[in-house]
Amino acid sequence: MLALENIDHCYGDRRVLHDVSLSVARGERVALVGGSGEGKSTIARLALALERPSQGEVKLDDAPVGRRGRALKAFRRQVQGVFQDGPGAVNPGHTIGRIIEEPLVHLSRHSARARRARVEALLEVVKLPASYAAYLPHQLSGGQLQRVCLARALAIEPAYLVCDEATSGLDTVLQVELTRFLAETCDRTGMGLLFITHDLRLARRLCHRLIAIEQGRLVDDVIAGTAFTHPAARALEEAVLPLAPIKASAHKTHRAPQHADAVV
Amino acid sequence: MTSMSSSQARPEMALTLSPLSIHHGPRPLVQEVSLSVPPARLVTLVGQSGSGKSLTASALAGTHLPGLRYSGGEVRSGGEVQSGGGVRLAHVLQNPRTAFNALMTMEAHALETLATLGVRGATAQSRVDEALTQVGLALEVKPLYPFELSGGMLQRMMIAIALLRKASFVIADEPTSDLDPRAQHRILTLLSELVHHHRLGVLLITHDLGVVAAFADEVHVMADGRLVESTTPELLFERPQSAAARDLLSAHRALYGEEGFHAGA
Numbered sequence: 001m002l003a004l005e006n007i008d009h010c011y012g013d014r015r016v017l018h019d020v021s022l023s024v025a026r027g028e029r030v031a032l033v034g035g036s037g038e039g040k041s042t043i044a045r046l047a048l049a050l051e052r053p054s055q056g057e058v059k060l061d062d063a064p065v066g067r068r069g070r071a072l073k074a075f076r077r078q079v080q081g082v083f084q085d086g087p088g089a090v091n092p093g094h095t096i097g098r099i100i101e102e103p104l105v106h107l108s109r110h111s112a113r114a115r116r117a118r119v120e121a122l123l124e125v126v127k128l129p130a131s132y133a134a135y136l137p138h139q140l141s142g143g144q145l146q147r148v149c150l151a152r153a154l155a156i157e158p159a160y161l162v163c164d165e166a167t168s169g170l171d172t173v174l175q176v177e178l179t180r181f182l183a184e185t186c187d188r189t190g191m192g193l194l195f196i197t198h199d200l201r202l203a204r205r206l207c208h209r210l211i212a213i214e215q216g217r218l219v220d221d222v223i224a225g226t227a228f229t230h231p232a233a234r235a236l237e238e239a240v241l242p243l244a245p246i247k248a249s250a251h252k253t254h255r256a257p258q259h260a261d262a263v264v
Numbered sequence: 265m266t267s268m269s270s271s272q273a274r275p276e277m278a279l280t281l282s283p284l285s286i287h288h289g290p291r292p293l294v295q296e297v298s299l300s301v302p303p304a305r306l307v308t309l310v311g312q313s314g315s316g317k318s319l320t321a322s323a324l325a326g327t328h329l330p331g332l333r334y335s336g337g338e339v340r341s342g343g344e345v346q347s348g349g350g351v352r353l354a355h356v357l358q359n360p361r362t363a364f365n366a367l368m369t370m371e372a373h374a375l376e377t378l379a380t381l382g383v384r385g386a387t388a389q390s391r392v393d394e395a396l397t398q399v400g401l402a403l404e405v406k407p408l409y410p411f412e413l414s415g416g417m418l419q420r421m422m423i424a425i426a427l428l429r430k431a432s433f434v435i436a437d438e439p440t441s442d443l444d445p446r447a448q449h450r451i452l453t454l455l456s457e458l459v460h461h462h463r464l465g466v467l468l469i470t471h472d473l474g475v476v477a478a479f480a481d482e483v484h485v486m487a488d489g490r491l492v493e494s495t496t497p498e499l500l501f502e503r504p505q506s507a508a509a510r511d512l513l514s515a516h517r518a519l520y521g522e523e524g525f526h527a528g529a
Contacts, residue, residue, distance in 0.1 A: 035444040036414060143313050169441065171313045171471035173515040180518075198444035201474075201519045239445035241474025243520045245497040 001025050002047065002079060002160045002192060007056035009042055009216075016042050017216045020056070024160060024192040029183065031203035031224075032196045033236060034213035040196045043213070044164035047194060048081040060160075077107045080158040084165035086145035090137045096123075097133030100152045107156050122151040127177065143170045150178065154185065160192040167202065179206045200240050212236065277342035278302040279353070279433045279465055281324050284337030286316070286489075293332065294319050294489045301433055304463040306456060308476045308497075310512060311486035318437055320486065321469045325355035325435045341432070354426030356436040360418035364410040370421055371406035377428045395424040399454060416447030423454065433465040434458075440475070452479050473516040477501065485509045 003023035009016055016039050024030045034040050045051045046058055049065045049072065058065045060079065066072045080103070083089055090099050097119050104115045120130050126147035137145055146169065153161060163182070167175045183206055186193050197203050203210050204224055212220040212233035220233040228234050279301040286294040294316040301307045311317045322329070323337050338345060341352060357363055364373060374392040378384070383391060396403055399420040410418060419439055426434050436455065440448035456479050458464040470476065476483050476497050483500050485493040487508030493500070504510045 035446055036416075141313060172473065172519055173312050173511060176515040176518040200445065205519060205521050236445060239449045241445075241449075241472065242477045243474070243517070244501045245477045 001059075001061055002194070003059045003062075004043065004047060004053075005057045005059060007046060007053040007058075009039075009046065009051075010054045015054075015216065017046075017053075020213075020216070020218055022194075022211055022218060022221075024194050026159060026192050027186055027190045028209070029186055029193040029195060029207040031207035031210045032194060032213060033198065033200055033203050033210060033233075035198060035236070038213045039216040040198075040213055041164055042216075044081065044083075044162050044194075044196050047162050048079060049075055050081075073107065076103075077156060078159040079162065080153040080156070080160075081162040081164065082146075082149050082153045082166040084168050086142055086149050086169070087137065089149050090145060092137050094137075095133065096128075096135050096137070096140065096148055099137070099148060100133075100155055103152060103155045118155060119151075122155055125154070125181070126151045143174050146170060147174075147178070157189060158191065160194070162194045162196070164196045165198070166195075168197065168199065175202060176205075182206060198236075200236050279324070279339065279341045279467075281320075282336055282338040282340070284320060284323055285335045286319055286323065286337075287333040287335075288331065292489055294323075296336075297486070297489075297491045299324065299467070299484065299491075301465045301467045303432065303465045304459055305481045306459045306466045306468060306479055307482045307484065308480040309467060309469045309484045309486060310471065310473065310476060311508065312471065312512070315486040315508075316489040317469050317486045321435050321437050321467060322355070324467065325353060327355070352430070352432045354429055354431035354434050356419070356422045356426060356434055356439045358438040358441050360415060360422050361410060363422060364418065366410055369407050369409055370413070373421070374406075374425060374428055377425050381429070391428060395427045398427060398458075399424045400450070414447070416443050416451060419443065419447075419451050420454065423451075423458070427458075431464070433467070435467045435469075437469045438471070439468070441471075455479070473501075473512060474519075485512070 001023050005021050007017055007020040020043065022030070032040055032043060046053050049058060060075055065075050100119045100122055101115050104110050104118060110118065119133055123130055123132060128144060128147055132140065140148065146166065150166065167178050170178065179202055182193060185191055195203065195207055208224055210222050210224060211218055212228060212230060214232035219230040220228045222228055228237055281297070281299045283296045283298045284294055285292065285296055297316070297320050299320070309317045309321060323334060324339055326339065328334050371392060374395065375388055378388040378391060392406070393403055396405065401417065401420050401424065405413065405417065405421070413421070423434070434455070440451050443451065452475060455466055455468070459466050468475070468480070480497045483495060483497050484491055485506055485508050487506065492506040493504070493509050500509060501513065504513055
């Protein structure tokens with residue numbers, strides 16, 4: 001179980017998270033949904049122990065996360081992350097093969113030969129040609145680099161994966177492929193997934209449980225397939241684009257969501 | 265070039281792109297693509313990553329990338345050939361933050377735009393206020409710098425600047441892909457209102473068929489650098505003709521859980 005317990009978090013005087021508790025069990029896929037600036041990415045960084053919470057605790061299997069050295073390394077072996085900005089998350093001077101291999105070098109005891117074989121298998125898993133191992137990041141598209149980051153996160157077979165808008169920049173076909181692949185990986189390996197997104201369609205498609213966040217507070221927590229009850233979460237639901245064109249509408253002035261925030 | 269207000273009548277001339285091809289070395293990236301964007305229509309261009317839709321759109325906006333060979337692709341409106349950066353056409357990009365000068369306020373950006381058209385002083389001030397109001401931004405944003413605004417607000421500002429430039433056409437490349445759904449909805453609704461109430465012609469590039477379903481008047485599908493289908497949203501969803509359109513639709517439906525793939529709750 002990866003758990004955030006009673007977390008408050010501040011940047012300077014500004015409190016961005018208020019008493020946040022959430023947990024992801026092995027094999028479970030949990031979505032955290034909300035608009036921009038509500039605190040989603042802060043939760044991702046805390047869950048990955050990239051930051052320490054001002055108050056409260058992040059726990060892995062009931063043990064608080066180690067602060068440094070061997071204990072923190074043990075945590076990293078179990079919990080990995082993928083972020084939105086693929087190009088910004090790789091070393092532009094390293095080959096794709098080296099980028100994917102990196103966690104294996106630091107967090108596993110694989111031989112160089114075993115690592116190379118693993119890189120090749122991972123490229124196949126994320127549907128990139130094996131020849132890309134020799135390429136540099138600038139030779140790949142943003143979507144391809146995003147898949148490289150996913151391959152890197154999965155390299156050491158983590159027990160938990162945190163994805164922060166990891167598929168947001170991709171086209172629909174790739175989003176659908178990658179979410180399918182993530183679901184299969186969770187089912188096959190028992191990996192737990194915290195999937196952070198502003199796209200409720202992806203969240204519903206992929207996850208068992210949906211948690212909504214607004215202004216640093218978790219405001220709703222529902223089983224996939226059931227409707228949200230909190231107004232902020234329902235506003236997200238209402239902004240979901242239609243599956244198909246709405247019949248008999250002379251003009252395409254699609255009805256606006258039923259809430260009235262003044263600014264975007 | 266006329267200088268009528270965006271709300272007044274304009275010559276009813278479509279923006280057209282004559283057959284455009286783009287090559288990288290011997291490799292064709294875009295092949296013989298022609299497009300037409302009529303006034304008062306929201307035209308969408310869809311396709312997977314790498315289908316050539318953004319290259320086509322930026323060529324239409326007058327941007328040619330270095331290292332690529334362009335042939336054909338004459339952009340015309342009302343019989344005039346448009347050169348790059350023509351004042352009738354505005355380009356709205358996916359990431360608005362990179363399009364603004366970090367050291368300039370919103371007001372400075374707007375006034376600079378007007379100054380290039382020779383509009384200064386009190387007239388300029390009132391035009392800026394008018395444009396901000398039109399896109400639903402409070403006048404309080406004027407002294408703010410880009411970092412103080414959200415992505416959605418910056419995207420509104422981009423559209424306000426397009427209006428200040430008297431653009432008759434807006435080419436918007438994934439303008440809402442980085443926005444959350446509520447912000448996305450407001451920007452698309454704004455564009456749609458400008459199309460239907462102010463006769464703006466919009467070419468909107470998107471990978472999201474939900475955007476097409478909700479807002480488009482016309483849809484063009486690109487695959488492997490070619491235009492493979494041009495139709496209405498209704499017909500696209502009911503009777504897609506091309507393999508590319510069927511692939512996009514099947515991924516789109518999967519996104520809504522209509523493919524039998526469900527989280528095994």
